[in-house]
Amino acid sequence: xxxxxxxxxxxxxxxxxxxxxxxxxxxxxxxxxxxxxxxxxxxxxxxxxxxxxxxxxxxxxxxxxxxxxxxxxxxxxxxxxxxxxxxxxxxxxxxxxxxxxxxxxxxxxxxxxxxxxxxxxxxxxxxxxxxxxxxxxxxxxxxxxxxxxxxxxxxxxxxxxxxxxxxxxxxxxxxxxxxxxxxxxxxxxxxxxxxxxxxxxxxxxxxxxxxxxxxxxxxxxxxxxxxxxxxxxxxxxxxxxxxxxxxxxxxxxxxxxxxxxxxxxxxxxxxxxxxxxxxxxxxxxxxxxxxxxxxxxxxxxxxxxxxxxxxxxxxxxxxxxxxxxxxxxxxxxxxxxxxxxxxxxxxxxxxxxxxxxx
Amino acid sequence: xxxxxxxxxxxxxxxxxxxxxxxxxxxxxxxxxxxxxxxxxxxxxxxxxxxxxxxxxxxxxxxxxxxxxxxxxxxxxxxxxxxxxxxxxxxxxxxxxxxxxxxxxxxxxxxxxxxxxxxxxxxxxxxxxxxxxxxxxxxxxxxxxxxxxxxxxxxxxxxxxxxxxxxxxxxxxxxxxxxxxxxxxxxxxxxxxxxxxxxxxxxxxxxxxxxxxxxxxxxxxxxxxxxxxxxxxxxxxxxxxxxxxxxxxxxxxxxxxxxxxxxxxxxxxxxxxxxxxxxxxxxxxxxxxxxxxxxxxxxxxxxxxxxxxxxxxxxxxxxxxxxxxxxxxxxxxxxx
Numbered sequence: 001x002x003x004x005x006x007x008x009x010x011x012x013x014x015x016x017x018x019x020x021x022x023x024x025x026x027x028x029x030x031x032x033x034x035x036x037x038x039x040x041x042x043x044x045x046x047x048x049x050x051x052x053x054x055x056x057x058x059x060x061x062x063x064x065x066x067x068x069x070x071x072x073x074x075x076x077x078x079x080x081x082x083x084x085x086x087x088x089x090x091x092x093x094x095x096x097x098x099x100x101x102x103x104x105x106x107x108x109x110x111x112x113x114x115x116x117x118x119x120x121x122x123x124x125x126x127x128x129x130x131x132x133x134x135x136x137x138x139x140x141x142x143x144x145x146x147x148x149x150x151x152x153x154x155x156x157x158x159x160x161x162x163x164x165x166x167x168x169x170x171x172x173x174x175x176x177x178x179x180x181x182x183x184x185x186x187x188x189x190x191x192x193x194x195x196x197x198x199x200x201x202x203x204x205x206x207x208x209x210x211x212x213x214x215x216x217x218x219x220x221x222x223x224x225x226x227x228x229x230x231x232x233x234x235x236x237x238x239x240x241x242x243x244x245x246x247x248x249x250x251x252x253x254x255x256x257x258x259x260x261x262x263x264x265x266x267x268x269x270x271x272x273x274x275x276x277x278x279x280x281x282x283x284x285x286x287x288x289x290x291x292x293x294x295x296x297x298x299x300x301x302x303x304x305x306x307x308x309x310x311x312x313x314x315x316x317x318x319x320x321x322x323x324x325x326x327x328x329x330x331x332x333x334x335x336x337x338x339x340x341x342x343x344x345x346x347x348x349x350x351x352x353x354x355x356x357x358x
Numbered sequence: 359x360x361x362x363x364x365x366x367x368x369x370x371x372x373x374x375x376x377x378x379x380x381x382x383x384x385x386x387x388x389x390x391x392x393x394x395x396x397x398x399x400x401x402x403x404x405x406x407x408x409x410x411x412x413x414x415x416x417x418x419x420x421x422x423x424x425x426x427x428x429x430x431x432x433x434x435x436x437x438x439x440x441x442x443x444x445x446x447x448x449x450x451x452x453x454x455x456x457x458x459x460x461x462x463x464x465x466x467x468x469x470x471x472x473x474x475x476x477x478x479x480x481x482x483x484x485x486x487x488x489x490x491x492x493x494x495x496x497x498x499x500x501x502x503x504x505x506x507x508x509x510x511x512x513x514x515x516x517x518x519x520x521x522x523x524x525x526x527x528x529x530x531x532x533x534x535x536x537x538x539x540x541x542x543x544x545x546x547x548x549x550x551x552x553x554x555x556x557x558x559x560x561x562x563x564x565x566x567x568x569x570x571x572x573x574x575x576x577x578x579x580x581x582x583x584x585x586x587x588x589x590x591x592x593x594x595x596x597x598x599x600x601x602x603x604x605x606x607x608x609x610x611x612x613x614x615x616x617x618x619x620x621x622x623x624x625x626x627x628x629x630x631x632x633x634x635x636x637x638x639x640x641x642x643x644x645x646x647x648x649x650x651x652x653x654x655x656x657x658x659x660x661x662x663x664x665x666x667x668x669x670x671x672x673x674x675x676x677x678x679x680x681x682x683x684x685x686x687x688x689x690x691x692x693x694x
Binding site: 042043046052053057058059062066162166167168169171182254257258259260262264265266306307309310311313316317319 | 415416419421422425447540543568569570571573575576577580581582584585586588589602605606609613614615632
């Protein structure tokens with residue numbers, strides 16, 4: 001049933017091209033390519049990748065690495081939104097993960113040892129999982145609306161992070177921890193390998209098993225899916241737990257990237273970027289059908305956009321406006337209604353000369 | 359089902375308790391009002407000076423040092439009774455704190471305004487209650503400057519100028535190309551430091567090839583610097599409006615296979631501990647201090663105001679500047 005939403009009647013035309021331009025991801029991908037082209041115009045060797053000290057270096061690599069935290073957060077967000085939920089607490093969880101891991105490393109006797117770093121990562125991820133489970137509990141068991149349930153942690157979470165860091169920006173020197181955000185494995189940024197690895201695993205699990213379909217079922221109609229035998233509560237609980245865990249991982253990468261835990265600014269407004277990435281990717285905020293590949297494109301657009309502002313040299317005063325215009329353009333082009341209107345107008349124009357000739 | 363009911367019941371009880379607690383909080387200032395005004399009349403003379411201080415928040419290492427300085431100076435031994443509150447970067451919290459201090463009838467009000475505007479009403483209240491107000495660190499944008507006694511803080515334009523003058527002294531004549539990492543767009547330190555630096559380097563051959571905001575944070579400083587490094591391959595100098603963005607730029611420069619402080623010179627402002635460490639390590643070339651130790655000045659002005667003496671409207675805190683050798687010497691004794 002949900003597949004029939006939106007009008008599917010189209011005028012005749014070359015079918016291959018039409019299918020392509022009507023694909024949900026067509027316009028987001030066009031936007032991404034346009035951004036890359038714009039960057040290449042302003043900086044001709046933008047897309048070139050060179051080898052530096054045994055690893056790859058260049059703007060595309062920067063984009064891959066900088067997209068890692070947002071991709072992780074958006075991945076959790078996609079699943080949560082697919083169940084009709086929303087998770088506003090991701091930014092606070094990012095801050096808590098960074099604060100906890102760096103505070104642990106800073107007070108450890110040997111900050112540079114691998115075991116210290118592994119324990120720090122485990123503790124931080126463990127707490128973030130618990131925070132995610134807490135959100136899931138409030139939503140699935142207690143029945144609080146997701147936006148309210150996660151708002152609690154969104155506002156309280158930064159306070160918790162601040163308590164952990166005692167109001168300071170915690171800085172550490174620890175080579176193994178730095179690898180996570182700024183290091184390279186096999187010539188590629190470690191952060192990107194982790195994030196894209198997690199992405200692939202989640203994509204495989206949701207699309208190769210029934211899990212993805214069950215998540216969509218819960219999002220489309222929770223009561224009906226429960227009556228049909230789907231454990232709606234467990235699924236909602238799981239996606240919130242995963243969102244917490246992924247946000248924690250994103251927080252570790254962000255903290256490791258600059259080797260500092262900034263309770264106030266780490267992951268600030270990342271929840272909005274993540275929701276935006278999910279929406280650009282074509283997942284409806286009403287829940288139900290979700291698109292992980294769409295989220296990936298959305299994340300890449302947002303990350304590239306940030307770099308574009310610098311490369312194109314947009315004045316800081318108009319940066320928010322520029323970003324808003326790009327987003328508005330992408331979402332409008334994606335909207336079936338706007339596209340139909342534009343197409344109808346184009347058809348009218350094309351039709352008029354014919355009438356005169358007849 | 360029974361379990362569910364129990365859970366709902368527990369949550370209802372917890373939230374009811376929270377409501378009660380909130381109610382208790384909000385009724386507190388009213389009850390203190392009656393008791394407070396009496397004690398206000400009683401104080402003064404050789405009694406302790408009661409001072410209500412509303413801090414911006416705890417957003418940076420700089421702010422933490424600032425809070426520490428105020429709490430360590432305004433002690434009972436020094437003749438002060440300090441009430442301290444943290445506004446968590448929200449103006450409404452700060453206005454609420456100021457109102458409750460006015461109701462308590464403190465001798466002096468002091469605060470670092472979160473934003474520049476919107477203070478006239480609460481400052482009028484303080485004025486009509488006869489409580490003198492001292493601003494620290496940040497100014498208010500008000501046409502009526504009788505609303506406060508004095509403003510103690512650094513001169514951001516001067517900080518920018520000091521940084522710029524050093525750059526000219528060191529690098530003029532070499533055709534340096536510079537990029538600038540600005541602070542949060544529209545904030546006073548960002549505007550003033552940019553202006554001061556610009557004035558100081560005008561006439562030299564240092565060329566500002568680009569300027570972009572890094573929002574005073576390390577993450578954004580790093581991202582913007584990455585963009586600059588992709589865009590230009592001939593950057594010689596970075597001027598960052600605070601240490602944190604400079605530290606982010608260091609990460610980006612190192613990732614690009616260059617040596618910060620050598621291949622690309624870095625000048626920043628603030629002199630927090632991490633910045634000073636990087637300066638001592640040779641990764642930053644020059645730091646202009648933005649002194650957070652405002653406690654002693656505040657104590658002196660508060661005493662003068664209470665004693666009825668004239669005070670200056672603007673007190674500029676002396677800022678030092680450090681090059682790499684000075685940083686190595688100063689680092690062991692730094693309080694922040």
